[in-house]
Amino acid sequence: MAESDSAVSVSRADLVDAGQDLAISPAGRVFLGSASGRTDAPTVTTRIAKAFARSGAHGLLQLGALELGSPLPPALAFGREFAHLFMARFTSVAALPEQWATLVLPVPSTELQELATAVPPMTGAEYLNAAVLASWWEDLHEAVREDVAASGGDIDAWLRSKHPSWNLVGRVCFHLAENKGNAQAPFAFLATCASHVSKDARVQHVPLGRALQGYSDAQDRAGMLKLLLPVHKAAEQTPWLKAQLDAGKLFHPQAWAPPEAYQFLRNVPVFEASGLVVRIPDWWKPRHPPRPQVRVNLGKKASGLGLDTMLDFEVELTLDGEPLSHAEWNQLVSASDGLVRLKGRWVEVDRAKLDAVLAHWKKVQRSAERDGVSWSDGMRLLSGAALDGEAAAELAQTTAEWSTVVAGDWLHKTLAQLREPGDGPDPHPELKAQLRPYQRQGVHWLWWLNRLRLGGCLADDMGLGKTVQLLGLFSLLKRERDPGPHLLVVPASLIANWQAEAARFAPHLRMLVAHPSAIPSRELAAFCVQRLEGVDIVVTSYASTVRLPWLAEVQWSLIVLDEAQAIKNPGAQQTRKIKALKSRVRIALTGTPVENRLGDLWSLFDFICPGLLGSATTFNRFVRRLADNAHVDYAPLRRLVQPYILRRLKSDKRVIADLPDKTEVKAYCALSRLQASLYQQAVEALAMQIETLDGIARRGVVLAFLMRFKQICNHPSQWLGDGAYRPQDSGKFARLRELTEAVALRQEKVLVFTQFQEMTAPLSEFLQGVFGRPGLLLHGGTAVKERAALVQAFQSEQGPPFFVLSLKAGGTGLNLTAASHVVHFDRWWNPAVENQATDRAYRIGQRRNVLVHKFVCRGTVEEKIDALVEAKLGLSEQIIEGGGQALLTELSNDELLRMVTLDIDSALGEGKTG
Structure with a gap:
């Protein structure tokens, strides 16, 4: 499938990478990711980066209040849409400068839920939900308070500094209400402006015409122009409003027939974007106006299992989920486009679009009458994801607006079980x-x-x-x-x-x-x-x-x-x-x-x-x-x-709430061919030497070889001393990459412990390549006075993602609860020492589950000693050193060689080919 391969790579490069600009941390905070240069104008990038450097809220404010016309990749455009919603709500109620400081802006729960389900692919999207957006909303509110206060408390000046679209928003208000006593003109319109605040803190309005007369009497031409500026902005984009303004009708109360009310309602988004406050009946939602819908029912009954399942298909006309009768459909057909009274309420009708959508679904129904709709096609129809061809794409928007696809009884129950x-x-x-x-x-x-x-x-x-x-x-x-x-x-x-x-x-x-x-x-x-x-x-x-x-x-x-x-x-x-x-x-x-x-x-x-x-x-x-x-x-x-x-x-x-505080898992590692070769050579050398030694000399040789086995299992370069540390030469490095790549994708943090100071720098350099940014390093040579600064840096949310520590230097005295993962790269073979190191992350103050990964090379002495420690066969204390314990140095030659002998098939894993 050569064609498909290239298609996916183009998608990744052009869309997903660009979508990394905005990112969300595991704690739900918003920040600017590393790919922030994917916009058309470098000045845009600079402005956005500068704002996000202050805080996530100020970055969002930059997007929603200033970057209204800037081309942005999907993730930043999503942030702009959220912040623009905040600005529209804020400015629509902050009508007077006296109110901004005590203003309480309600969180729009429904709109935030819709935004959360429409989030584009971005780093940390899995952490986003309506509750996170609500916290952003509160942060934006606080950022606005901070900015307005810094500008001297003049909200008009602050709005002017953001974008012309926000200038003077909230002063002029358009009101549309139902006038049920007049069948010919069932709507009433009035334009007002906020005049003052009553004793009970309510904004009082006067007709716009009277307000203009007041400015005229006072010969305040500047004030009049300031008041009308949002009206003129809206009129430039709306011919209907311009005609109202030119004829002077806008300044007087009016009774409207449905066509005039419909013209007004269709332009509500333009009015609000221009800085006007709009008050309309609650049954009209600008983004989701009430409409008759073509409803498609899929899967009322079962027909097969799996991806081969065929779904039955039924088309009907509905309003608010209730089927329309033949008489009600005839009423729609005979009515003109615009607002139509149906089932006791006003609905929007566009017969051309409704007919096109109905014809589309009838065509689909005819093709499905014999066998039904395939499971995959049905799922795409149900989700609204039009994947099939350009023709369907052209109709997709209209189809989404004028029709709905619902799951029938069997399909609804099935999907509910999956969810x-x-x-x-x-x-x-x-x-x-x-x-x-x-x-x-x-x-x-x-x-x-x-x-x-x-x-x-x-x-x-x-x-x-x-x-x-x-x-x-x-x-x-x-x-x-x-x-x-x-x-x-x-x-x-x-x-x-x-x-x-x-x-x-x-x-x-x-x-x-x-x-x-x-x-x-x-x-x-x-x-x-x-x-x-x-x-x-x-x-x-x-x-x-x-x-x-x-x-x-x-x-x-x-x-x-x-x-x-x-x-x-x-x-x-x-x-x-x-x-x-x-x-x-x-x-x-x-x-x-x-x-x-x-x-x-x-x-x-x-x-x-x-x-x-x-x-x-x-x-x-x-x-x-x-x-x-x-x-x-x-x-x-x-x-x-x-x-x-x-x-x-x-x-x-x-x-x-249901997790243990700490989970320990074994991370089994294979050996590279170079590791296996060096290990086998070491086993043979040990076998030769212990044949001729005893006493202290034998103990010294055994300890030296056990250290050599550990070093070879870590990385050949640690034993060879060549400084190369090529990642492909170590199975542990390969396992560490697998693990930390997943950690990096989730924006979590990891502690990596090694007992060898010489391993800390190679590990740190390797992990920097995995995470794409530097981490921290601590060993016995780190000055004591530097440790507090290292801990503070790691503990900050946007701080370094990994911390490499030598076990003795980092095993005590540090509080590193920002880490969700602890890796024991090599084993001390003393559970007490390892647990002490683990507790740098898992301790008082930890609010996240800690996952502990203990690296073990298969087929080597590491695996055999680990099994003995697990079995508690006298090796739960220090094995290599210490008191009267059953030391490995005291094993017989045969027992010792069995302990260190390499199981080549198990150790090599993928390295052994056929």
Whole structure:
């Protein structure tokens, strides 16, 4: 699919990268990201950056009050739309300078909810909701108070300093009301201006004509021009208002027929943008006026399962959700365009648009009469995401305004189950884990997806237990006698983690590891599919899907991808091989946000729900149309993908209240070929030397070699002393990259501990490349007086994202609660020392769950000692040093060599080829 590959890359470069300008922190604060130069005019970039340097609120104020005509990428345009809404509301009620200081501006909850669902892809979009926008609203209010006070309290002067559109807003008010006593002229209009504030603090209005007469009597020409300036601004854009102004009608009360009232209502947004206050009946919403709608009902009854499901299709005319009778439809047909009285209320009618939309849906209905509408087409119709071709795009806006697509009974119930999975079967007693409430919900959601034969993405934050939730699903499927086998594709570094978790929580599941670390490469390449009889789960790595052609011969019941961001590049051979595998249902697991990078989103859904987002070329056109839209609205796309993504954040109060304070996980690492070679040489050298030594000399040699093994497992350059530290030479560096890339995407912070001072600088340099900005470093050579400044920098929200510490220097006396992750890059082999270091992040003042990652190289002495420590076999204290403990130096030669011998297949992992 060469065409689709390039299409997605163009989308990423042109849209997603540009959308990184505005960003949201995990705490919900808004700031300017690193790609802030993606605008047409450098002066715009400078102005915006300067404002955001003051605060997020001042940056938003810059966007919404000053940058009204500047071309902006989608994320900044979203910020402008939010702040513009604030400015319009603020200036419409701050009519008089005397009021601004005590003004209380209500939070527009409905509008903020709509904005939250329409957020474009941007860094941190997963943290945005109506509550976050409400906090921005309060911050904007405070920023305005601060700015007006700094300008001497003159709100007019402050508005003039922002943008001409805000000049004198709130002085002139247009009022439209119903006049029910006059059938010929059922509307009344009056233009007023605010004259004074009453004793009870209410703004008093006088007719505009009388106000102008007052200015005339006082010969205050400047005051008159100042008052009328917003009116003239609006008249320049509205021929109807200009005619009213030229004829002098505007200055007198008027009785209007429906056509005149309709002209007025259509131009309300122009009036408000020009600085006029508008008061209208509450049944008219400028962005969503009352209209008769063509309603499309999809999926009243079930017809099949999975992506092959066909949905029934029905078209009818409605008003407020109630079907129109034949007589009421005839009334609409015979009425003129504009405002029409229907079912006792005024509604907008545009017969040409209504007829076009009705004809469009009737055409769709005719084509669907035989087989129905496909699941993918139905989901796109329901979400309003028009992905199909240019012709549909031209009609899309009109269709969205004059029609609505609703889910029928069966489809509504199905989607409700996906969005809020209720009670389902309990994976106990087979699953030996006590699931938390959100984890039970995740198992039920996965089980429901499987029953419907639909794919999905479990995108919980790292540390929330995606593994145990999937094991719960596997347990339910085995109980229900699902024929299997299931295929689990994971990064090679996570195979050991899955083996350990399955053995711990689901020992009843028969798992086969199809990987060189478990089966010799030649045997694996010649594997006979018949050997899968009785196997529940086959675990393999991403790279093995390319090397093992027999995987494509199996009809898998379920295919699961862990760390599914591995298929974000649709052109990669690995991605194409995986998407070609045959399965009934496909599930993706990832801890990184998936809705905020559109190219990655398409590739992921091309796996879990092929066809839902169309071809890459079609999706790219759709994204470009979104970007070119004056009103940035990604709500249809988010509605389209939302049922297939279950994402819970550790910051969610409903989740964090149910989490342990600290979660410890093993991060198993492979060795590079260079590491394996050096390690094996060290084992052979140790075997030769201990044959001829005893006593203190033998102990010294053993300690030296144990230190050498640790150094080689960290990085060959640490042992060789060559200073190179190439990332590709260390399996731990590869694992650290996988982990911290996910941390960086979520804007979280990490502490990395090593017991070796010489490792701190290479680790810091490596992590700077991952995070794209420098971090902090502390070791025994760091001056004591510098430590407080380092801690303060790390603790600030926008401070450095990582802190590399030597274990002895950083293990005590520091309070680093900004970190959500702790990495023990190498093991001290003393739980007390490691826990003391971990407690730099997990301690009093911590408000977030801490995830502790303990790195262990597979097939090496690290793995064997870790197993002994876990088993509490006398090694829970210091192993290498200390008192009368059972030291490794006192093991017999055979015991010692068994402890350090390299399991080459397990250690090399992906490094061992066929």
